[in-house]
Amino acid sequence: MRIRLTLVFITFCFCCLGYAQENVISEIVIQGNKKTKTKAIAKLNSIREGDVLDSIQIEEDIKRLKRLPSIAHAYYQVHKQENGYKVVYGVEENFTIIPSANVYTTNNDEFAFRVGLYEFNLFGQNVALGGFYQDDIYSSFGVNIRAPFLFSKKFGLAFNYQSLTTQEPVFLDNGTADYKYNNTSYELLGLYQFNFQNRIELGVNYFNEDYTYRTGATAPDVPLDFDVNKLLFKGIYEYNNLDFYFQYVSGFRSVANFQYVISTEEVLPDFLIGWNDFMYYHRIGKKGNWASRLRVGLASNDESPFAPFAVDNNLNIRGVGNTIDRGTGVIVLNTEYRHTLMDKDWFVLQSNVFVDGGSWRNPGGDFGDFGDTQNFRVYPGVGLRFMHKRIFNAIFRIDYGYGVTEDATNGFVFGIGQYF
Known part of the structure; x- marks a missing residue:
């Protein structure tokens, strides 16, 4: 009985690990910015490559970007890749x-x-x-x-x-x-x-x-x-x-x-x-x-x-x-x-x-x-x-x-x- 429980637990851990690996952010792209430095936008975002994909964090990032004087509008896209997810942040800039x-x-x-x-x-x-x-x-x-x-x-x-x-x-x-x-x-x-x-x-x-x-x-x-x-x-x-x-x-x-x-x-x-x-x-x-x-x-x-x-x-x-x-x-x-x-x-x-x-x-x-x-x-x-x-x-x-x-x-x- 103990052996069976151990096998079930190990299988569960491997499944969770595999699921987490499939839902990691493998790439972050920022597009649409011309004057605003890409590093300046990336510094304000809460997600990083290797993090588990979190839509709530991404939504907050978009709201934060739209509050900036330099940004007229912001949006995001998520694309499935072989090794995780590619997250694209798109911005439309203001003349400032x-x-x-x-x-x-x-x-x-x-x-x-x-x-x-x-x-x-x-x-x-x-x-x-x-x-x-x-x-x-x-x-x-x-x-x-x-x-x-x-x-x-x-x-x-x-x-x-x-x-x-x-x-x-x-x-x-x-x-x-x-x-x-x-x-x-x-x-x-x-x-x-x-x-x-x-x-x-x-x-x-x-x-x-x-x-x-x-x-x-x-x-x-x-x-x-x-x-x-x-x-x-x-x-x-x-x-x-x-x-x-x-x-x-x-x-x-x-x-x-x-x-x-x-x-x-x-x-x-x-x-x-x-x-x-x-x-x-x-x-x-x-x-x-x-x-x-x-x-x-x-x-x-x-x-x-x-x-x-x-x-x-x-x-x-x-x-x-x-x-x-x-x-x-x-x-x-x-x-x-x-x-x-x-x-x-x-x-x-x-x-x-x-x-x-x-x-x-x-x-x-x-x-x-x-x-x-x-x-x-x-x-x-x-x-x-x-x-x-x-x-x-x-x-x-x-x-x-x-x-x-x-x-x-x-x-x-x-x-x-x-x-x-």
Whole structure:
């Protein structure tokens, strides 16, 4: 009896070994890439020659490739060979040297714009390098470099420099003052991906803030001019389960951002700030896409006129104006339905119907401020998207938001890329 059991066990082991040998990956081929280096793509893939064929790993690799700025679309094929399986990864590349632009106006004749030029696949290694110029009453500029796979497929670095100058409203008890505001900053971030869906960024930002009074109300405890150096420690955690098919997106994404700012001036005290963006995308039929973003954030609740959360055209409420209010807490919901009107080989025309709504907590206030009608804003609107399917983020958007709440405005918001 023991001999029979031993023979059965040995036969079973040989069968399993033979089956495993037949299902190994004998060859991996990457095709379709011209600018992107083959080694750069292979470094990101989870399968290797000699591994047992795993369709789940391959599917994750394809999703990862489609998230890259350098890749417009990706697919795979599996071919049976005598000694195993040949796996072919095929990619369709994006053109990755592109301009960026954001333009926004309101019925108060406010006008501001930001233009830039970025290369998202420098040296064929998925390194992003670029800069921007902004005109928002005053001139500003910045330079950014991001190498998420600098050391491995999990670990990279990013560096950002900017000199940002704007006219900022400061909301006092007896009225509003306008300050010329300059922020010059140097930021270094470490980038790490735990796995396909989870990643973090940790870093430090050294910056200088310079406020110069221009016009409007004044207060004895608010200086007219001051210059302050600050140190900011930043942490970002992202969960990303999005799946892309050209202009269509489905899935869930969450991005949590936490910052601790150390100041050298009492008028701008140290503070904590954190917010989370929850984004959900759902395909509707063949041509529809529903997209929503919920932002919830809180900061140290100091009675400072320089509160960190702004109400702004280009950030959260389309049509509201350029930095019309500030708060130490924020709840904003953006939801929109995108419908493809035209889909050609390279060109897509997409319509957009949206509702942006949100509320803010006043500096030094309480959570009841979120329900105050003076802090609550709702802006429905419509828009169009003009897209190039072979150029990364080549989406020219135009939205018109019309306020329906108290003291509302209306206006156009132009930009490159989807609003969220």
